[in-house]
Amino acid sequence: MFYKIIKSEKGFGLIQVLAALIIVTVAIAGLFISIYVAKHKAIENYHYRVVLLKAMEKLEELKYQNMYNKNSTVDISQLETGSFKIDDQGDETIEGLINLSKNSLTDLQVANYVDYDIITIKIKWEDGPKEYFGTLLNREKELILREDYFYRTDVVGR
Numbered sequence: 001m002f003y004k005i006i007k008s009e010k011g012f013g014l015i016q017v018l019a020a021l022i023i024v025t026v027a028i029a030g031l032f033i034s035i036y037v038a039k040h041k042a043i044e045n046y047h048y049r050v051v052l053l054k055a056m057e058k059l060e061e062l063k064y065q066n067m068y069n070k071n072s073t074v075d076i077s078q079l080e081t082g083s084f085k086i087d088d089q090g091d092e093t094i095e096g097l098i099n100l101s102k103n104s105l106t107d108l109q110v111a112n113y114v115d116y117d118i119i120t121i122k123i124k125w126e127d128g129p130k131e132y133f134g135t136l137l138n139r140e141k142e143l144i145l146r147e148d149y150f151y152r153t154d155v156v157g158r
Contacts, residue, residue, distance in 0.1 A: 043087075044127050048143070050086050051096055055121045055145040058098065062119060066149070074117040074149045076102050086125055096125040116150045 058079055066074050079100055086094040103118040123143045 044141075047086050047094060047125065047127050048141070051123050051125060051141075051143050052145075054084060054086075054096070054098070055123055055143060058100070058121050059119070059145065059147055062147075074102060074119060074151075076100050076119065094125060094127060096123045098123050114150055116148050119147050119149060121145045 061079060062074065062076065065078055081098050081100050083095045083097050086096050088094075099122045101120045101122070103120075104115060105118065106115045121144070124140060126140050
């Protein structure tokens with residue numbers, strides 16, 4: 001009798017339909033999640049490019065302002081710091097925070113009469129949707145751009 005029940009194919013059509021429905025549902029859910037993540041990664045890459053261009057703009061401003069400044073340290077006081085708008089499309093505005101720093105150094109092993117300034121531009125911003133996936137897509141991001149400016153001095157280790 002037990003063998004007869006196992007051999008019977010009654011109700012297998014319903015089980016096959018339910019199994020197929022579960023497989024299709026999982027596949028469609030995976031497709032929608034991957035489209036959602038890909039969209040936000042594309043937006044994240046756009047924001048990164050905007051921030052990179054802003055940092056490069058600050059370095060170019062610095063080069064222009066100190067173009068004829070051959071024998072002294074670089075002046076970063078004229079450059080603006082603070083927040084700027086990265087993107088205002090959609091529901092929320094994405095803002096970045098710019099910090100500039102300068103460190104003057106002398107490396108006597110490289111050259112006796114050459115000093116240099118290390119200019120660092122650091123931009124922080126928070127990116128991604130706040131309502132889904134928690135911190136998986138919504139992390140604080142940071143870009144650090146550094147450039148060295150060498151200049152000649154008349155005194156060793158000035």
